Amino acid sequence: MSKNNNKRVEQITSMDVDFAQWYTDIVKKAELADYSSVRGCVILRPYAYAIWENIQKYLDGKFKEKGHENVYMPMLIPESLLQKEKDHVEGFAPEVAWVTKGGNDELTEKLCVRPTSETLFCEHYAKIVQSYKDLPKLYNQWCSVVRWEKTTRPFLRTSEFLWQEGHTIHATKEEAEAETIQMLNIYAEFCENMLAIPVVKGRKTEKEKFAGAEATYTIESLMHDGKALQSGTSHFFGQNFAKAFGIQFADKNEKLEYVNQTSWGMSTRIIGGIIMVHGDDEGLKMPPRIAPTQVVIIPVAQHKAGVIEKATELKDRISKVARVKMDISDKTPGWKFSEYEMKGIPVRLEIGPKDIEKNQVVLVRRDTREKIFVSMDELETKIPELLEDIHNSMLTAATKAREEKTSTATTMEEFNDKVENKTGFVKAMWCGDKECEDKIKEVTGATSRCIPFEQEELSGTCVCCGKKAKHMVYWGRAY
Amino acid sequence: MSKNNNKRVEQITSMDVDFAQWYTDIVKKAELADYSSVRGCVILRPYAYAIWENIQKYLDGKFKEKGHENVYMPMLIPESLLQKEKDHVEGFAPEVAWVTKGGNDELTEKLCVRPTSETLFCEHYAKIVQSYKDLPKLYNQWCSVVRWEKTTRPFLRTSEFLWQEGHTIHATKEEAEAETIQMLNIYAEFCENMLAIPVVKGRKTEKEKFAGAEATYTIESLMHDGKALQSGTSHFFGQNFAKAFGIQFADKNEKLEYVNQTSWGMSTRIIGGIIMVHGDDEGLKMPPRIAPTQVVIIPVAQHKAGVIEKATELKDRISKVARVKMDISDKTPGWKFSEYEMKGIPVRLEIGPKDIEKNQVVLVRRDTREKIFVSMDELETKIPELLEDIHNSMLTAATKAREEKTSTATTMEEFNDKVENKTGFVKAMWCGDKECEDKIKEVTGATSRCIPFEQEELSGTCVCCGKKAKHMVYWGRAY
Numbered sequence: 001m002s003k004n005n006n007k008r009v010e011q012i013t014s015m016d017v018d019f020a021q022w023y024t025d026i027v028k029k030a031e032l033a034d035y036s037s038v039r040g041c042v043i044l045r046p047y048a049y050a051i052w053e054n055i056q057k058y059l060d061g062k063f064k065e066k067g068h069e070n071v072y073m074p075m076l077i078p079e080s081l082l083q084k085e086k087d088h089v090e091g092f093a094p095e096v097a098w099v100t101k102g103g104n105d106e107l108t109e110k111l112c113v114r115p116t117s118e119t120l121f122c123e124h125y126a127k128i129v130q131s132y133k134d135l136p137k138l139y140n141q142w143c144s145v146v147r148w149e150k151t152t153r154p155f156l157r158t159s160e161f162l163w164q165e166g167h168t169i170h171a172t173k174e175e176a177e178a179e180t181i182q183m184l185n186i187y188a189e190f191c192e193n194m195l196a197i198p199v200v201k202g203r204k205t206e207k208e209k210f211a212g213a214e215a216t217y218t219i220e221s222l223m224h225d226g227k228a229l230q231s232g233t234s235h236f237f238g239q240n241f242a243k244a245f246g247i248q249f250a251d252k253n254e255k256l257e258y259v260n261q262t263s264w265g266m267s268t269r270i271i272g273g274i275i276m277v278h279g280d281d282e283g284l285k286m287p288p289r290i291a292p293t294q295v296v297i298i299p300v301a302q303h304k305a306g307v308i309e310k311a312t313e314l315k316d317r318i319s320k321v322a323r324v325k326m327d328i329s330d331k332t333p334g335w336k337f338s339e340y341e342m343k344g345i346p347v348r349l350e351i352g353p354k355d356i357e358k359n360q361v362v363l364v365r366r367d368t369r370e371k372i373f374v375s376m377d378e379l380e381t382k383i384p385e386l387l388e389d390i391h392n393s394m395l396t397a398a399t400k401a402r403e404e405k406t407s408t409a410t411t412m413e414e415f416n417d418k419v420e421n422k423t424g425f426v427k428a429m430w431c432g433d434k435e436c437e438d439k440i441k442e443v444t445g446a447t448s449r450c451i452p453f454e455q456e457e458l459s460g461t462c463v464c465c466g467k468k469a470k471h472m473v474y475w476g477r478a479y
Numbered sequence: 480m481s482k483n484n485n486k487r488v489e490q491i492t493s494m495d496v497d498f499a500q501w502y503t504d505i506v507k508k509a510e511l512a513d514y515s516s517v518r519g520c521v522i523l524r525p526y527a528y529a530i531w532e533n534i535q536k537y538l539d540g541k542f543k544e545k546g547h548e549n550v551y552m553p554m555l556i557p558e559s560l561l562q563k564e565k566d567h568v569e570g571f572a573p574e575v576a577w578v579t580k581g582g583n584d585e586l587t588e589k590l591c592v593r594p595t596s597e598t599l600f601c602e603h604y605a606k607i608v609q610s611y612k613d614l615p616k617l618y619n620q621w622c623s624v625v626r627w628e629k630t631t632r633p634f635l636r637t638s639e640f641l642w643q644e645g646h647t648i649h650a651t652k653e654e655a656e657a658e659t660i661q662m663l664n665i666y667a668e669f670c671e672n673m674l675a676i677p678v679v680k681g682r683k684t685e686k687e688k689f690a691g692a693e694a695t696y697t698i699e700s701l702m703h704d705g706k707a708l709q710s711g712t713s714h715f716f717g718q719n720f721a722k723a724f725g726i727q728f729a730d731k732n733e734k735l736e737y738v739n740q741t742s743w744g745m746s747t748r749i750i751g752g753i754i755m756v757h758g759d760d761e762g763l764k765m766p767p768r769i770a771p772t773q774v775v776i777i778p779v780a781q782h783k784a785g786v787i788e789k790a791t792e793l794k795d796r797i798s799k800v801a802r803v804k805m806d807i808s809d810k811t812p813g814w815k816f817s818e819y820e821m822k823g824i825p826v827r828l829e830i831g832p833k834d835i836e837k838n839q840v841v842l843v844r845r846d847t848r849e850k851i852f853v854s855m856d857e858l859e860t861k862i863p864e865l866l867e868d869i870h871n872s873m874l875t876a877a878t879k880a881r882e883e884k885t886s887t888a889t890t891m892e893e894f895n896d897k898v899e900n901k902t903g904f905v906k907a908m909w910c911g912d913k914e915c916e917d918k919i920k921e922v923t924g925a926t927s928r929c930i931p932f933e934q935e936e937l938s939g940t941c942v943c944c945g946k947k948a949k950h951m952v953y954w955g956r957a958y
Contacts, residue, residue, distance in 0.1 A: 034603060037560055038590065041553035043603055046618070049549045070528045074520035074639055075554075075592075075623060076576070081516055097555070098580035099592065102627040103573050111517065113554075113578065113592070124513060124522055139525070144554055144622070148581040160553055 012342075014281050019225040023153070026275055030284045030343050033154040040152040040159030044268070047343065048155075050292035051271055052162060056142060058194055058290075059164060059266065062186050068138040068166060073120040075143070076111040081119045085244040088118060091211020095148045097159075113146040118212065118237075118263055121167035122245035125259070131250050132171050135259065136179075140166040155272030156229075156479050163267035169247060169259040173238065176260035180236040183264040184217045187232035195270070196287040196394035197221050197277050198402055199231060200425070200474055202450030207437055210263075214238040220449045220474060222402045223276035226423025228449050228476040231273055234264035272479070277398050278367075284344030285366055287394055288387040295383060296345045297326040298336045300352030311351050314361070314379065318349075321384050341366060346390050347383065367394055410459045412443060415475075419444040425476045429469035431462035439464055446475040491821075493760050498704040502632070505754055509763045509822050512633040519631040519638030523747070526822065527634075529771035530750055531641060535621060537673055537769075538643065538745065541665050547617040547645060552599040554622070555590040560598045564723040567597060570690020574627045576638075592625040597691065597716075597742060600646035601724035604738070610729050611650050614738065615658075619645040634751030635708075635958050642746035648726060648738040652717065655739035659715040662743040663696045666711035674749070675766040675873035676700050676756050677881055678710060679904070679953055681929030686916055689742075693717040699928040699953060701881045702755035705902025707928045707955040710752055713743035751958070756877050757846075763823030764845055766873055767866040774862060775824045776805040777815045779831030790830050793840070793858065797828075800863050820845060825869050826862065846873055889938045891922060894954075898923040904955045908948035910941035918943055925954040 012025035027033050032048040044052065060070070076099060083089045096112040114120070125137060146160045155161075166183060170176040184201060191197040199219035209216035213235040221231045241247070242258040251257050278285040288294050295318055299311040308328055318324040325345075327336050333350070340348055350362040361379070363372045367390050374382045405424025409415035418426045426446060430436060440463070441447050451471045462469050491504035506512050511527040523531065539549070555578060562568045575591040593599070604616060625639045634640075645662060649655040663680060670676040678698035688695035692714040700710045720726070721737040730736050757764040767773050774797055778790040787807055797803040806815050812829070819827055829841040840858070842851045846869050853861045884903025888894035897905045905925060909915060919942075920926050930950045941948050 034606065036553050036599065037557055037602060038553040038555050038599075041555065043553070043599075044551035046548035046550055049551055052551075053549065069525035070532065071525055072523035072528055072531075072623075072641060074515050074517040074522070075625070076517050076520065076639070078516055094582050096582065097578045097590075099576045100579045101577035101589075103575065110580075111576075120515065120517075120522075123516060127513065144551075146554070160555070162551060 012281065012283065015224060015279070022279075022281070023272075023275060026279055026284055026342075027154045032271070032275075032284075038159075040149055042154045042158055044162070047292065048268075048271060051274070051286075051290060052268055054290045054292060055194075055266075055270065056164070059186070059190060060142070062190070063140050063164075063166065066138070066182065066186075068140045068168075071139045071141055072143070073114075073117050073124070073141060075114050077114055077117075077119055079110050079112065081123060082112055084119060084122075085212050085241055087240075088212035092116065092147075097146045097148055114143075115145055115147045116263075116265075117141065117143075117145075117165055118167065118241060119245075121263075122241050122247060122261075125169050126245050126247045129169065129247060129249050129259065132252060135249060136168055136170045136175065138166075138168045138179075140164055153272075155268055155275070157269075161267050161269065163265050166262070166264045168262045169242070170261070171249065171251070171257070171259065173260045176238075176262050177236055180215070180217060180234045180262045180264070183262070184219065184232070184234040187234070187264075187266055188219050190266075191219060191221065191231060191270070191273075192395060194287065194289045195274055195277075196289075196391055196398055197231070197273055198395065198399045200450060200452050202452035202474065204233075204450060205434075205437060205448045205473070207434055208448055210235045212237065212240055214240060218450050220476075221273055221277060222405055222425055222476070223273070223479070224279070224401070225276070226405050226477070228425065228474075228478040229269070229273050229276070230449070230478065231270055232264070232266040235262060237261040237263070278394060279344070282338075283342035285394065286344040286346055288346040288390050291344070291346055292323065293325045293343075293345050294322045294387055295324040295347045295349055296340045297324065297349045297351065298333055298340070299326075299328060300333050300350055300355075302328055304353045306356060307351065307353060310356050314349070314351065314376065318379055318383060321380050322387060347386060365390055367397070408458050409463055412440075412464060415440070415446075415463055416444050419446050419477070423477065425449065425474050427456065427458060427472055427474055428463035429458050429461060430471050430473045431465055431467045432470040433462075433465070433467075436462055436464035440475065444475075445477055447478055449474040449476050449478065491760065491762065494703060494758070499632075501758075501760070502751075502754060505758055505763055505821075506633045511750070511754075511763075517638075519628055521633045521637055523641070526771065527747075527750060530753070530765075530769060531747055533769045533771060534673075534745075534749065535643070538665070538669060539621075541669070542619050542643075542645065545617070545661065545665075547619045547647075550618045550620055551622070552593075552596050552603070552620060554593050556593055556596075556598055558589050558591065560602060561591055563598060563601075564691050564720055566719075567691035571595065571626075576625045576627055593622075594624055594626045595742075595744075596620065596622075596624075596644055597646065597720060598724075600742075601720050601726060601740075604648050605724050605726045608648065608726060608728050608738065611731060614728060615647055615649045615654065617645075617647045617658075619643055632751075634748055634754070636748075640746050640748065642744050644744045645742060647741045648721070649740070650728065650730070650736070650738065652739045655717075655741050656715055659694070659696060659713045659741045659743070662741070663698065663711070663713040666713070666743075666745055667698050669745075670698060670700065670710060670749070671874060673766065673768045674753055674756075675768075675870055675877055676710070676752055677874065677878045679929060679931050681931035681953065683712075683929060684913075684916060684927045684952070686913055687927055689714045691716065691719055693719060697929050699955075700752055700756060701884055701904060701955070702752070702958070703758070703880070704755070705884050705956070707904065707953075707957040708748070708752050708755070709928070709957065710749055711743070711745040714741060716740040716742070757873060758823070761817075762821035764873065765823040765825055767825040767869050770823070770825055771802065772804045772822075772824050773801045773866055774803040774826045774828055775819045776803065776828045776830065777812055777819070778805075778807060779812050779829055779834075781807055783832045785835060786830065786832060789835050793828070793830065793855065797858060797862060800859050801866060826865060844869055846876070887937050888942055891919075891943060894919070894925075894942055895923050898925050898954075898956070902956065904928065904953050906935065906937060906951055906953055907942035908937050908940060909950050909952045910944055910946045911949040912941075912944070912946075915941055915943035919954065923954070924956050926957055928953040928955050928957065
């Protein structure tokens, strides 16, 4: 029954051989998630949950800086409430879980487990808002939601997932639009500055927007296998929900007006993004700013006098400038090296008797696997510098990889060819008609990812129908 | 439609006239919670959620100090999994919500929305534990649970509530028992040191223990109306669940053993306790250490030159030593005084032109309503001192109130009389038989709250049957 402590961590499938299997291997071997006996639901193990806690801490701080407050709404929504906004119920009803029994009794009205909470926020806002003085209301909630997915993969698509959902109401359209963009920018900055994941910011097409929204904004990132990941969305609702739910306020002239509304969300899905943007055949690579452990200390020849004592002393010193752990279990250093590479700890610190003699340590970067010899006296400055450098290198590498996988197409033949042979983002002009969008999907398998804020004029005509083009669009196969 | 800004906050029902209505009034007027259209579920508004965040921050820190890690388990439990431990399913099945449909399809096996997560943790532990080296596992999760309650009241009993549930497994019975008591002590210290709520620590009787536990430990507090509130529980499971779920490990001699297990939880219910232990006819009284806002600054004659500037300057200074807010809305000072008394902000700071002339401010304690004049130069020392003093006074007052409402009984007549005329804890000896426990409930309406760790010998015989007594028990009517 006991594990062999000296065995190297088992190899995982190479990402170039079978990307899907490589992904599953990392999720299991890095102890991020485990399957449960509940259809489509996974268990977030301590390591993944610690990543999520760091994500929460950063985003929650940003939300509060901008004046948002947290609340908690019920997890169950009566069917009649879900049905109040027509587009919304059409979008979500096919994929919700229904509670029909409480204890031994059949319910008179069935309740769905929230797939998102617009309807509950609307009902509450209609009750608590009377005057323009009550506006804006800037609420957010951290919770889990359920969407009855047919095929599921840990983090990327599960029947239940954790997220935050912001829901705000404003006196004017302009304020609500500004909020929508502000929150999208917070998500984009978070991805780049904390996760080292570059994103494209833009607007979703009518076909791809959120059920009930007037406009959906999105950040799109590109995975190692060339597929896109929608990484965060921010919706502008105008007065759609306000009218369906009667959220009105008296303006300065005592005239009744409907509020303008937004919602925005980011979920544990982004952990799948971290895996697929940065990971390699040795395992996960954690971006240092979000990594639960930034430095792992592994003593070499730890049975020799003074080694553990010195390592402990360094750990105490480093803990003042970085999140550090030490592993003095009875496993071999080789086993430990593999284990922490699998978990993607950004920096490994090796220290043995010879290092102590020389008053130095060995630092090994997870991203480049480069070894650096550093004087023990300089750890407090060198380690934070190294972590910063790792972040920057990872962002640069991810940006380069994305650029290499981004191409343009001006004809359907070229488009199809690009999708087939060089998966990634394809930039192409579009007339704005849903027929062309449908046809592109049918022919190439690519969907519109977004109409980017930064437009380019690749040509004057739609790649599909040849009519006058309205937008340059990012297209791609997506998770 | 607009509110009258100069009206004083409406009076609430007096607690001595109608305690239940007083409670409901505070919940609404202090903007803690609101009703939703979902049966038995409430909305936690920003103020209540901020209190919960402070509770989470403190407890989560303590859990992590003791080596616990957070995870997240699915919210849905298949019926067959819930049924694996016989006592457990009997205890919970009558009060769970059942998901029977996903999208448009009937499920082949119904799923319950978790009422608690022992079964999921057990299933996971059985998979991930092999050797004694894998033990202990010290997991916790923050989530919401659903229990299909017939009658509900905000915080005290709702169909859905927020909580944390710790689930740990250990190699030995002794370790698991020590964990159970350690966590109970963390809850007790939290109540006394952070919430100024004194508690009685003890063990539940067989009748009152958790479904599936070998022993349940509890902290019991006493509300202003003399009813008890179970405020946190910690369970020792022995090997009950381990055997039902096959959670085994190889010990040092490669022999297979079952783990010993615990679970422990505290919920948003404790916010109801804060209201009912400390509140008065002016509203909530927040214990300063957990209060989202500790000091509220209210400028007087704020239109006069220099008042808002000075108040802002003080706010910046105070923010370094306390959680402070300033209200410079166009409402009258009188309205604001009532509003922040209703919300129970521990300290109100008044500052007007005359105060500025004298280089002083007025501090008003919420607990005693005492006014103190303090030099502006001393705020950084005086405010933290005052907050400490308020905490201590509130704990002393609550302890005194509990003592006044605690009595002893040696005969059933006396017992009944005490419960009828002087509601509160009744201490009485008990033989240990369930028949007597049932009879006491039937006759007096009181249930056994706990067998306290601190035993007293009130007499040698059971208050009910007159046979030899085994324990001194705290009895009371309870929420």
